[in-house]
Amino acid sequence: MKGIILIMDGLGDRPLKSLGNKTPLQAAKTPNMDKMAEQGINGLMDSIKPGIIPGSDTAHISILGYDPYEVYTGRGPFEASGVGLEIFPGDIAFRCNFSTADENQIITDRRAGRIREGTKDIIDSLNHMVIEGYDDVKIIFKESTGHRAVLVLRGNGLSDAVSDADPKKEGNAPKKVVPTDDSPEAKKTADILNKLIIKSYEMIKDHPINKKRIENNQPPANIIIPRGAGAVPEVEPLNEKYNIKSACIAETGLIMGIARFAGMDIIEVDGATGGTDTNLDNISDTIVNHLKGVDYNFFLINIDGADEAGHDGNSKEKVEFIEKVDEIVIKKLLDIEDCYIILTADHSTPISVMDHTADPVPMVINGPEVRVDFVKQFSEIEAHKGGLCRIQGSNVMDILMDLMNNSTKFGA
Structure with missing residues (x-):
């Protein structure tokens, strides 16, 4: 028996007047998700616990059965691992945005027009960076998908006890990075980062890629904004924890990095x-092809587009993306036999908020001998009527392992 957890990143939402007081998921035409709801057991999930706003990182850590309050050291190490950087104890890693700044280094676009091409060439230039006074610290950049990148600082006397530089909104300068404790290591790291941000603008503002983007009326990727500092965590391998053979199919370095730390194949x-704009046909074909094989019996799948639309405040795009996932991915999964499929989200990203919230997300489980309830539509509003009731992310793997007959008895 095989198991899948398919996470539609940021799927959850709140009712919108523009959609007739429906959420984007309610407003979308989702016959295949609705069929899953009708054939499965439904409920609501708080990926961490009620009232706690989850990040995509802490949510996935919890859903995989780890305690994020113990495992999570910051987002950076997961991003770094996800893009293939080998990181070591003592390294401090950060997630970064390629952003657009004007001549006064005021951020005019936090995501540099969601740049898709040319970031590797920009990174090649940045990897020659040396910060005056800190020649002993090695600076390593690596591009991720789209506007995302990672940064690793390697050297003695560094700390992850530093704040983020992300201004969160356009029209502001990058925030000054400050130490969050009184240690000399934190003060040193904060000073390096503040100098690094200025240096990044000086090094890449006139890069050929950015000159070309300006000629094409596109926002240049001319500054790096680091955030999510973290030291390297220790994680029990998922395959040992649950006696499974696991693999991850994901789009972003963050989720792939979490999977790598958990010992999953990518x-x-x-x-x-x-x-x-992701290629959903390739994603669905990849899922189906590997389900036919014998190498793995558990898959974590993450599809990210609904979250992007939520962060952009674009309800039309979110509805349309949900419909595309329903038609291209979910439709194919309905034909899979001898497999338990969990469809859910890691968190809500409401259009009206344009960021994560603590609103619980819908969940449905399909598979042999599932106790089918009376829910007939997959949505945040209908899910509460289902047989799963309201659970937490930390319950998900235990429930799936029990359904797959892969659990051991607690007690005599």
Whole structure:
């Protein structure tokens, strides 16, 4: 028996007047998700616990059965691992955005027009960076998908106790990075980062890629904004924890990095961008092809486009992307036999908020001998009527392992 957890990143939402007081998921035409709801057991999930706003990282850590309050050291190490950087104890890693700044280094676009091409060439230039006074610290950049990148600082006397530089909104300068404790290591790291941000603008503002983008009326990717500092965590391998053979199909470095730390194999997909323009046909074909094999019996799958639309505040795009996932991915999964499929989200990203919220997300489980309830539509509003009731992310793997007959008895 095989098991799948398919996470539609940021799927959850709140009712919108523009959609007739429906959520994007309610407003979308989703006959295949609705069929899953009708044939399965439904409920609501708080990926961490009620009232706690989850990040995509902490949510996935919890859903995989780890305690994020113990495992999570910051987003950076997961991003770094996800893009293939080997990181070591003592390294401090950060997630970064390629952003657009004006001549006064005021951020005019936090995501540099969601740049898709040319970031590797820009990174090649940045990897020559040396910060005056800190020649002993090695600076390593690596591009990720789209506007995302990672940064690793390697050297003695560094700390992850530093704040983020992300201004969160356009029209502001990058925030000054400050130490969050009184240690000399944190002060040193904060000073390096503040100098690094200024240096990144000086090094890449006139890069050929950016000159070309300006000529094409596109926002240049001319500054790096680091955030999510973290030291390297220790994680029990998922395969040992649950006695499974696991693999991850994901679009972003963050999710792939979490999977790598958990010891999962990574199955990469051509054309998976992490945005609403991602190649869903390739993703669905990859899922189906590997389900036919014998190498793995558990898959974590992450599809990110609904989250992007939520962060952009674009309800039309979110509805359309949900419909595309329903038609291209979910439709194919309905034909899979001898497999338990969990469809859910990691968190809500409401259009009205344009960021994550603590609203619980819908969940449905399909598979042999599932206790089918009376829910007939997959949505945030209908899910509460289902037989799963309201659970937490930390319950998901235990429930799936029990259904797969892969659990052991607690007690005599």
